[in-house]
Amino acid sequence: MLTYITWDVSPEIFSIGPLQVRWYGLMFALGFMIGFWLVRKMFLKEGAPEAWLDYVFYFLIGGTILGARLGHVLFYQWDYYSSHPGEIIRIWEGGLASHGGVIGVVTALWLFSYFVSKKSFFWISDKVAAPIALVGAMIRFGNLMNSEIVGIPSDKPWAFKFVNAARASLAEVPRHPVQIYESLSYLFTFAVLLWLYWQKDMWKKPGFLTGLWFVMIFGFRFVWEYFKSDQGGFGQALTTGQWLSIPCVLLGLGMMAYGMSRKEMSEIKA
Template sequence: MDLLYITWDASPEIFRIGGFALRWYGLMFAAGFMFGFYMVRKMFLAEGAPEKWLDYLFYFLIAGTVLGARFGHVVFYQWDYYSQHLSEIPKVWEGGLASHGGVVGVVLALALFSYFISKKSFFWVSDKVAAPIALVGAMIRFGNLMNSEIVGIPTDKPWGFKFVNAARVSMREAARHPVQLYEMLSYLLVFGILLWLYWKKDAWKKSGLLTGLWFIGIFGFRFIWEYFKSDQGGFGEALTTGQWLSVPCVLAGLVMVILSRRGSSVV
């Protein structure tokens, strides 16, 4: 009996005019930040924070995300290649961004914003951007799906995707787990929970709680879904590179939650 699967032949481009092409990945990346900007603005206004800080925060986050994610991809996943082709490291437009590196970049960006702009604690701003960043992560994974990249291992499940536009021929031959969808739905769940806690349970009053839950939720799910991904390169044998990098993130999140809950409960 033939195996059931979904043939996935979506184009990564929404439209093309001459040499210009609007791609799903770029649109999702930009839209995620715009939605995030809107949500953080509501939080700033609700707490009476200066609205002019938003522009600074937006630029800090864009720079931190892109530079950090590129750094993570180069160092964690393809250093053997880029160490021999240093001139290609800045070519972000050719692809190659790693979420763990992006987190490092975002943390540094928020730290710089807190020190130079808001003059408030790191968690004051990180608790506000936690939910929006989870949404950005979900939208980026949708972009990965449209690019037919970061595909899963082969599966005989009826919801398996046959990625006919995958970069490597070997990835096109069998139906695979749509791990991009698994991660996207997981991050949307984290986004919904964090947003609910912020607005309905006043979780922002417990410094570091939302940030800690973000680290636990995002990287806890990332650890799980790594078991369903095809080899992404990097280091690691017993665990994948993504899992090794996720473990300290989850542990850091647990520490943040424990320290934040020294006050009154919000749940």
């Protein structure tokens, strides 16, 4: 007998008049709040000025949202949004691409390094690597609550039937809950990076933690793409997500090699 989980959860937590509070937005905000607290602890450990924290937060929020949204629009649904430009700003309905988000985050961290800290890019990127993995995990949970980015059909007992999927064809049969797969893998990445930072002092090898983030996040992303329904884009032999993940993994391996070749960095007292 075929068994599966019927998933008919509302993406909305509650509403007050026209104001809607949705799981996706809550998870996004909560991830950034926890991440801010973690980065603050790292700043205190290394003796960095706490005044920089607000700048990091604002740069990251802006870079993540702009990059991820534009990435989704350009890489996955340009045909639609080019005809409905007014809907590009409706990020509360979902539609953020991780590859675009990375471009936005890298740009934001470079701007922070150049204009605020006057230190190397890796000085800050190694600190935010683990928190950003956590944000990614929570965003994928938000995707689950939105019944979006669903998997291919599955007869596994843990398959989900996404009753509220955007397209009726996606709601007809049980599917892999690939959002859960990704979320758990990003949580694992978060745990590994945090452990390496606090227990192994790998922050003293500038670039290593950033590189490992790229390798793990996009390595997992490459694998989970095999379980996803078609998300659109330009992929054929491989999906769009897989094509975009390959250079990210290679870049990460280069960063790890660079970090391991560097002399250990000492704590910087401001």
